[in-house]
Amino acid sequence: MTVRAATPALRDADFVLLRDYVYRRTGIMFTDNKRYFVDKRVHAMMAAFGAADFASYFSALRLGDESLVQQLVNELTVNETYFLREDYQFDGLIRSVLPRVMADRAVTGRTEGPVRILSLPSSTGEEPYSIAIRLLEEWPLIDRVDVSIVAGDIDTRVLAAAMAGVYGARSLQRMPQALLRRYFEPAGHDSYRIVDDLRDAVDFRKINICDIANMQAYREFDVVFCRNLLIYFDEVSCRTAAENIFGALRPGGFVFLGHSESMSRISPIFTPQRFPEGIAYQRPIPGARR
Amino acid sequence: MSPLRKSPVDVVDGTGPDEPGRDELLPVLLAGLVDGDPERRRRAVLALSDEPAALPHLIDRVGSESDPAVREALCAHLARLDDPAVVDGLAGLLASDDAGLRIAAAGVLQQNRTATEARVPGWLADADRDVRILTVMVLAGLRSPHVERWLTDLVEHDPDPNVTASAIDELAALVGSSCHAVVLSARARFPDDPFIDFVVTRAMAAPDREPR
Numbered sequence: 001m002t003v004r005a006a007t008p009a010l011r012d013a014d015f016v017l018l019r020d021y022v023y024r025r026t027g028i029m030f031t032d033n034k035r036y037f038v039d040k041r042v043h044a045m046m047a048a049f050g051a052a053d054f055a056s057y058f059s060a061l062r063l064g065d066e067s068l069v070q071q072l073v074n075e076l077t078v079n080e081t082y083f084l085r086e087d088y089q090f091d092g093l094i095r096s097v098l099p100r101v102m103a104d105r106a107v108t109g110r111t112e113g114p115v116r117i118l119s120l121p122s123s124t125g126e127e128p129y130s131i132a133i134r135l136l137e138e139w140p141l142i143d144r145v146d147v148s149i150v151a152g153d154i155d156t157r158v159l160a161a162a163m164a165g166v167y168g169a170r171s172l173q174r175m176p177q178a179l180l181r182r183y184f185e186p187a188g189h190d191s192y193r194i195v196d197d198l199r200d201a202v203d204f205r206k207i208n209i210c211d212i213a214n215m216q217a218y219r220e221f222d223v224v225f226c227r228n229l230l231i232y233f234d235e236v237s238c239r240t241a242a243e244n245i246f247g248a249l250r251p252g253g254f255v256f257l258g259h260s261e262s263m264s265r266i267s268p269i270f271t272p273q274r275f276p277e278g279i280a281y282q283r284p285i286p287g288a289r290r
Numbered sequence: 291m292s293p294l295r296k297s298p299v300d301v302v303d304g305t306g307p308d309e310p311g312r313d314e315l316l317p318v319l320l321a322g323l324v325d326g327d328p329e330r331r332r333r334a335v336l337a338l339s340d341e342p343a344a345l346p347h348l349i350d351r352v353g354s355e356s357d358p359a360v361r362e363a364l365c366a367h368l369a370r371l372d373d374p375a376v377v378d379g380l381a382g383l384l385a386s387d388d389a390g391l392r393i394a395a396a397g398v399l400q401q402n403r404t405a406t407e408a409r410v411p412g413w414l415a416d417a418d419r420d421v422r423i424l425t426v427m428v429l430a431g432l433r434s435p436h437v438e439r440w441l442t443d444l445v446e447h448d449p450d451p452n453v454t455a456s457a458i459d460e461l462a463a464l465v466g467s468s469c470h471a472v473v474l475s476a477r478a479r480f481p482d483d484p485f486i487d488f489v490v491t492r493a494m495a496a497p498d499r500e501p502r
Contacts (some may be wrong), residue, residue, distance in 0.1 A: 132294050147294050201294035212336050231491075237402055239366040246359060247336070251329075267366075269359040284359075286328065 002011025006245070009039050014054045018042060021061065026073060027210030027237030030130075041075040049094065074157040079123045082175040083130050083154050083167070085149060086227065089256045090134040092277030098139060101222045104252045104285075114146035115149045118248055120209055121229055122151030124179045125162030126171055129194055131225070133183055150218070159204050165194035210237050215244035221253055228258035230266065242267035249283040256280050320347055328357035345371075349379035352398075353391065357484040365394045371402035377405040381413075384424040392427075402432040407434050414440060419450040428454040430463070438465055445469075445476050454480065455489045462493035469496055 010018065015038065019030050025287055029040050042054075049068065051057035053197040060068055084090070100116065105111055128151035136165060153159050168191045171178060184192035208214050209229065224245050230238050245255050246269055255270065263270045263281040270281035310381050319341070320335065323333030335351075338344035348364055354359045356490040368376045383395035399406045406428065426444065428457040429437050441464065444457035461469045475491045 006455070136294065142294075149294065198294075212339060216333075216336060236370050237368075239369060241361075241364055243336075244367045267362055269362045 009035070010042060010054060014058070015039070017058060018054075021058075022072070022076060023234075025069065026077075026208065027240060028232045029075070029234040029237065036078065037157070043074075045061070045072055045075055047238075050122060063269055067165060070156055071169045072157045073168065077153075077155045077158075079155065079158050081123045081126045082171045084134075085126065085130070086259055087130070087134070087174070088277050089225070089227070089275075090131060091214055092256070092280060093118055094134060094139050094274035096277060097223060098113045098141075100254075101252075102141065102145070114148040115223075116221045117147065117149045118218060118224045119151040120224065120226045120245075121153040121155075122159070122162055122204060122206060123153060123155075124163060124171070125151065125194075125202070125204070126167070126258065127151070127225060127227070128162075129183075129198060130200055132198055133179060137179070139183045148203070149201060150205060150221075152205045152218075154206065154207075154208045159199070162202075162204050163199070165199045166191050167194070187198075193283075197208075198259075208242045209244055212244060213216050214241070215248060216229070218248045220250045221248050222250060224248055224255040226255055227255060228261070230261050235266075238266045242269070246283055251283055252285045254280040255283075255284050316343060320344065323347060323351050326337075328360050331357065331360045332363045334407050335360060335367060345373070346379075347429045348415065349376060352380060352395070353383050353386070358390070361391075361394060365398050369398045372402045372404050374408065377402050377409055381409065385420065385426065392424075392426070396424075396428050396431065399428050400433070401432060402483045403432060406432060406438060410436070410440060414444065419453050420451060422450070422453045423456050426460055427454065430460045442469070442472050443492065446474050451480050451483050451486050455486055458489045460487075462496055466496070 015035060015248060018038070023029050031233045036285060042057075045068075046054065048071075049057055049060065051060070060265065101115060102190070103224050117128075117131060119131060122128050126147050128201075130244050132147075132149055135147055139147075151162065153162070166187050167184075172184075176186075180192065183184055183198055185195060187193040208234075209226070221251055226241070226245055233241060242263060246267075249255065254273070255263070269284075271284050308352050315471075319334050319337050321412050322330055322337070325331050325334065335348065338348060348368065352368070353360065355364060368380070381394045383391055384399075386395070387394050410425060410432075412428070413421055416422060422444070426441070432444060438461070441457045442460040444462055445454055447459065450453050458473050458476055463478050464472065470493075476486055477490045
């Protein structure tokens with residue numbers, strides 16, 4: 001029998017210090033019921049850093065060791081996802097939202113430039129690649145209209161994995177065999193690598209959705225996917241993220257949230273749009289009736 | 291697979307070599323707060339959000355900003371600060387005729403928790419019953435350990451039946467059936483007031499629920 005040593009708990013005061021620091025840097029709020037999750041990862045980070053105690057580890061964080069900060073962020077972010085997750089929203093993108101986007105382009109005369117899609121958080125890439133695959137397979141205008149997909153995450157480790165594009169069976173559990181053969185190549189040990197053309201089609205970037213200055217660089221997107229992220233934020237961070245999504249969208253653009261998330265409970269500035277495939281939230285067009 | 295392409299992301303950098311310095315930029319950004327284009331006003335708010343000298347201007351704009359997205363940008367920023375100047379600057383908006391503005395102001399005060407907690411005793415002692423009623427509106431969403439005590443004091447002692455009724459509603463929503471004895475004391479204080487009777491009856495009959 002193997003007995004694992006219990007993870008020593010952070011002192012309450014240390015937990016609060018670390019929690020508040022992570023909150024300021026990321027917008028993610030860890031409540032007391034996440035203590036075990038945080039304790040376990042922080043102790044692993046302290047051991048890897050060689051810190052004798054929490055004080056020396058936290059001092060190094062506060063003194064601006066950015067690589068240490070990024071490692072901590074990487075450890076504390078949740079990256080569980082898989083291809084074609086909640087794909088009814090991809091149905092909504094293709095059948096309802098993109099036709100509205102194209103109609104708006106025709107009305108406003110904005111016929112140049114690609115349709116721009118932003119995926120936040122990208123995690124290890126399953127969502128933006130799923131969007132690309134669904135568009136290539138099903139969007140009737142894909143041969144006539146360019147699509148630009150930008151994907152971002154605060155966790156540099158998952159961004160590296162996304163750019164490598166190698167996936168195991170768990171990530172690919174919902175991927176039909178025909179699509180697996182078309183868009184992936186075997187990479188050994190039950191894993192598959194996404195084909196180069198598809199991998200090169202997604203632009204991965206480090207993006208912090210709660211960072212106003214960082215997010216101001218991203219504008220004029222037609223569609224934003226921001227699914228299952230806001231559930232980790234407190235009210236203030238949610239409002240900041242909503243504000244930044246608003247700024248990233250062009251007027252008339254749409255954002256998809258996760259199935260348990262509601263923009264209406266976060267911010268009054270979006271207009272909910274009900275489609276047969278579900279709800280998306282629209283940045284209002286100035287002068288248009290809501 | 292060419293229809294999908296990697297295109298350069300527009301990155302907006304406002305600190306190029308020909309850009310004005312920080313001191314010269316402040317008046318430009320402040321002027322942006324009253325630009326005719328709401329999107330420019332919204333971006334001015336974001337650009338000023340890390341500029342302490344802009345805070346009084348941002349507070350002032352909340353009451354006069356007509357565009358919902360710009361108002362939300364202002365309120366989302368002010369909600370993050372927990373600053374007495376924010377609380378003092380927005381408290382007056384609780385009496386606005388604009389319901390959206392009242393709710394927005396209350397939301398900012400509720401997020402400025404520590405600064406608001408410091409002002410609540412004074413508001414609750416104000417001679418103007420409307421101030422006390424509006425304070426109850428703020429207490430409804432203030433995450434403070436003192437809220438239950440403040441509401442209880444109002445239910446037990448406030449001389450005005452409308453203030454008392456507001457406090458009964460919020461206290462019942464906050465603590466459920468554990469407030470029944472306190473709520474009944476209000477009925478005893480206003481034995482001939484049918485509205486208090488109605489509110490007390492409703493509070494007593496409400497299903498118990500998880501404390502919020």
